[in-house]
Amino acid sequence: MLRNSLIGSLRQIKPILCSQSLRSLSNGANSGLTTIEVDDKSGIATLSMNLPPVNTLTLNLMHDLIDSINQIECNKSRGLILTSSNDKVFSAGLDLKELYKPDQERLKEFWTIFQDLWLALHLCGIPTAAAINGHAPAAGCIMATACEYRVMLPDFVIGVHATRFSFLVSKWMMLSYQSVLPRRIVERALNQGKLFSTQEALEVGLIDEVAGSKKEALAQCAAFIGTFDKANPIARTLTKRMCRDSDVTELLRDRAGDLRACVDYINTPLFQEGLSAHLEGLKEKK
Numbered sequence: 001m002l003r004n005s006l007i008g009s010l011r012q013i014k015p016i017l018c019s020q021s022l023r024s025l026s027n028g029a030n031s032g033l034t035t036i037e038v039d040d041k042s043g044i045a046t047l048s049m050n051l052p053p054v055n056t057l058t059l060n061l062m063h064d065l066i067d068s069i070n071q072i073e074c075n076k077s078r079g080l081i082l083t084s085s086n087d088k089v090f091s092a093g094l095d096l097k098e099l100y101k102p103d104q105e106r107l108k109e110f111w112t113i114f115q116d117l118w119l120a121l122h123l124c125g126i127p128t129a130a131a132i133n134g135h136a137p138a139a140g141c142i143m144a145t146a147c148e149y150r151v152m153l154p155d156f157v158i159g160v161h162a163t164r165f166s167f168l169v170s171k172w173m174m175l176s177y178q179s180v181l182p183r184r185i186v187e188r189a190l191n192q193g194k195l196f197s198t199q200e201a202l203e204v205g206l207i208d209e210v211a212g213s214k215k216e217a218l219a220q221c222a223a224f225i226g227t228f229d230k231a232n233p234i235a236r237t238l239t240k241r242m243c244r245d246s247d248v249t250e251l252l253r254d255r256a257g258d259l260r261a262c263v264d265y266i267n268t269p270l271f272q273e274g275l276s277a278h279l280e281g282l283k284e285k286k
């Protein structure tokens with residue numbers, strides 16, 4: 001709903017009628033794979049992904065995330081912190097099972113909702129931060145880079161390691177990475193399929209801070225959100241959207257073309273063989 005209105009005019013204040021009252025953040029029509037907690041004092045909403053074992057981005061989780069982001073925006077929270085209920089994994093990225101020998105219609109739906117999720121995070125009108133309390137590979141990293149600030153716990157990895165399995169990424173996913181890291185580092189990291197340790201991520205600027213615990217990470221994200229207190233919220237939202245306009249336009253100008261290219265690529269033997277080997281590798285780990 002929100003995303004559609006934004007697609008019409010990126011520069012407009014979101015013209016939505018939010019009828020829910022502040023703090024009545026039920027998870028209504030969604031599958032309950034996310035939870036929202038609003039801090040009464042700060043007004044900041046913490047959005048947790050809660051799909052064991054590793055928060056893979058399934059259709060349902062992505063649907064719930066988009067629904068929750070909309071609810072948080074509608075309820076005029078002061079900011080949004082994205083995190084995980086799992087203490088080892090922020091998100092394992094896209095659900096690989098959806099990409100293996102896929103049903104074609106379902107694959108289209110899957111990729112479209114992934115595009116929607118990226119747009120929802122990118123265009124979220126309120127300040128956003130990611131408390132990365134576990135591993136964040138692939139789309140887990142892309143979600144974090146769509147937020148405005150990242151705080152990560154030690155001894156985890158983050159990055160887009162797609163080339164290790166003969167995967168490609170769409171240009172808008174690369175742009176997300178590139179909005180946080182210098183182009184030369186993105187080019188090298190994407191080509192290498194590099195996963196950065198927490199310390200390496202801090203050194204290159206992929207994350208903004210390291211925290212000793214999840215509680216500290218949430219506090220550091222909240223402190224970041226507090227830095228916008230003096231900004232007019234409408235001016236801030238418009239400025240954020242202006243800053244992100246070219247990346248978002250890259251996807252919006254040809255969503256259907258992106259979908260076609262992805263579906264075509266996912267169906268290639270190169271992709272399917274790489275994915276099969278990757279899934280085997282995950283099984284053999286045990």
Ligand SMILES: CCCCC/C=C\C/C=C\C=C\CC(=O)SCCNC(=O)CCNC(=O)[C@H](O)C(C)(C)COP(=O)(O)OP(=O)(O)OC[C@H]1O[C@@H](n2cnc3c(N)ncnc32)[C@H](O)[C@@H]1OP(=O)(O)O
Nearest residue numbers: 056092093094095096135138139167168169170261265282
């Ligand atoms: C113009 C052209 C454009 C082309 C674009 C085309 C296509 C798109 C291509 C790529 C898109 C990339 C984006 C993605 O996000 S792809 C997803 C990549 N993610 C991964 O590779 C992560 C794999 N997982 C891990 O590395 C580990 O699980 C992790 C470090 C996250 C956690 O380790 P841990 O030891 O705690 O847990 P595991 O025992 O490994 O996992 C538990 C359980 O979960 C299963 N699983 C893990 N990750 C995934 C996943 N992403 N999808 C589905 N299932 C996953 C794992 O197999 C275990 O299952 P089981 O054995 O218990 O049944």
